Amino acid sequence: MTLIPGDGIGKEITVAVKRVAQALNTAIVWDEVVAGQEAFDQTGELIPQDVYASLDKNRVALKGPITTPIGHGFRSVNVSLRKHYNLHTNIRPIRVLGQIPALHRDVDIVLFRENTEDLYAGVEEQISPDEAHSIKIITRQATERIVRAAYEYAVANDRHSVAIVTKANIMKLSDGLFLKVAREVAEGYPQIETREVLVDNMAMQLVMKPQQFDVIVTENLYGDILSDLMAGLIGGLGLVPGANIGDDIAIFEAVHGSAPDIAGKEIANPTAILLAFADLLDYISLQDDAKKIREALALVLSDANNFTRDLGGDLSTTAFTDRIISQLLK
Numbered sequence: 001m002t003l004i005p006g007d008g009i010g011k012e013i014t015v016a017v018k019r020v021a022q023a024l025n026t027a028i029v030w031d032e033v034v035a036g037q038e039a040f041d042q043t044g045e046l047i048p049q050d051v052y053a054s055l056d057k058n059r060v061a062l063k064g065p066i067t068t069p070i071g072h073g074f075r076s077v078n079v080s081l082r083k084h085y086n087l088h089t090n091i092r093p094i095r096v097l098g099q100i101p102a103l104h105r106d107v108d109i110v111l112f113r114e115n116t117e118d119l120y121a122g123v124e125e126q127i128s129p130d131e132a133h134s135i136k137i138i139t140r141q142a143t144e145r146i147v148r149a150a151y152e153y154a155v156a157n158d159r160h161s162v163a164i165v166t167k168a169n170i171m172k173l174s175d176g177l178f179l180k181v182a183r184e185v186a187e188g189y190p191q192i193e194t195r196e197v198l199v200d201n202m203a204m205q206l207v208m209k210p211q212q213f214d215v216i217v218t219e220n221l222y223g224d225i226l227s228d229l230m231a232g233l234i235g236g237l238g239l240v241p242g243a244n245i246g247d248d249i250a251i252f253e254a255v256h257g258s259a260p261d262i263a264g265k266e267i268a269n270p271t272a273i274l275l276a277f278a279d280l281l282d283y284i285s286l287q288d289d290a291k292k293i294r295e296a297l298a299l300v301l302s303d304a305n306n307f308t309r310d311l312g313g314d315l316s317t318t319a320f321t322d323r324i325i326s327q328l329l330k
Contacts, residue, residue, distance in 0.1 A: 001028045001058055001062070002031050002055050002062070003031065003032045003061070003063075004035050004062070004063040004064060006036055006063060006065045007064075007067040007260070008065060008257070008260040008263040009262060009263050010036075010065050010258060012263070012264075013064060013269075013270040013273045014062070014273060016273065016321040017270070017277045018030060019321055019325060020277065020324060020325060021277070024293075024328060031058060033048075034051070036066035036258075047081070052084075059249045060251075060284060061250070061251045061252070062253070062273070062276060063078075063251055064253070064273060065259070067258045082244055083121075085249050086247070087116070087244035087245060087251060089112065089114075089115060089149050089245040090113040090114070090115040090242060090243070090245075091279075092230075093110045093240075093241065093279075094107060094111065094227070094231065095107065095109075096235070097239060097297055097298050097301045098298050098303075099301065099303070100234070100235040100301050100311055101235060102233065102234045103233045104233050104234070107230075107234050108214075109214065109215070110216070112153070112215065112217040113146070113217075113218060113220060113222075113223025113227065114142055114143065114218070114223070115146075115220060117137045117220060118137065118220035120221060121135075123135040143177065143178045143181040143182060144181050147185040150162050151185060154192050154214070155189065159215050160193055161194070161213070161215065162192055162193070162214070163194075163195040163196075163214075164194065165197050165198075165199050165219075165223075166178050166182075166196075166198065167199050167200070169198060175219070179196065199222045203229060206229055206233065227240065231255070235311060236310055237255055237257075237272065238308070238311075239269070240256070241254060241272050241278075243280075245283075250283055252276040252279050255272065267309045268317050269311065269317070269320070271297060275297065277293065278291075278293040295327075296328050299327050300323050300324055306323050308320055
């Protein structure tokens with residue numbers, strides 16, 4: 001199993017995963033490789049060849065947060081890996097755990113985000129020193145694939161509705177194509193209620209009444225923004241995992257950043273990476289272990305004395321992991 005600890009707090013939270021995996025007596029053998037800022041400082045490469053070699057061999061990976069400079073320098077490692085391996089389906093479950101301080105208690109939404117195109121394809125051109133263009137790419141193939149994945153998930157998991165999110169009233173060609181293809185796919189799932197929501201309205205509706213949504217499917221940029229908004233509803237990015245799924249390869253991750261300002265202070269919350277690990281275990285057919293992790297997290301987070309600093313408590317990363325493991329061993 002490939003493990004990419006990442007930058008900043010990545011090493012601290014991935015240690016928590018390794019300890020939990022050991023407590024569960026899983027047969028996982030970690031193939032740990034370095035990517036991101038640390039790799040760049042050491043080798044001059046963001047993604048050294050041994051990272052690709054490990055991923056090519058193992059086909060499943062867990063990745064910690066990786067630092068990306070804003071506005072200049074190298075492109076995101078996350079985007080590069082998604083493009084290289086065509087990790088077309090991004091899944092982000094947004095659920096309230098235990099008794100964490102959340103704006104809304106009864107939120108249970110799964111967001112499907114197309115992961116390879118849109119503005120994140122990175123097709124840009126400098127017209128002049130004072131003008132730059134970014135080209136938005138939407139294709140039928142990628143749209144059909146992500147929308148079908150959302151509806152198949154809804155059917156398999158007894159979900160009742162799928163909301164298709166675009167800005168097709170303004171971007172009539174690109175978003176218009178996404179909506180057109182999504183409607184065609186939706187016709188094949190008459191048992192699932194389909195809603196069409198403009199992205200700005202969706203942002204408002206999620207803040208006011210997120211309970212009305214079940215499964216959301218959308219384009220790359222909208223999905224990135226909305227998933228962060230949704231994380232804010234349930235207590236923050238420290239509680240949200242992400243899955244990047246391709247045809248025969250998958251990379252699971254915590255969706256929060258590398259938080260270099262708190263790196264090494266033992267105060268990072270490992271919940272998101274532990275949930276990502278649970279999703280990984282589901283993917284490799286170790287559902288019982290995945291269930292145990294989620295149940296342990298829910299029980300531990302039902303007591304405010306177990307909260308890390310981001311949730312208003314003072315428990316360290318190691319102490320929090322200790323309590324998860326103690327719960328697993330009961």
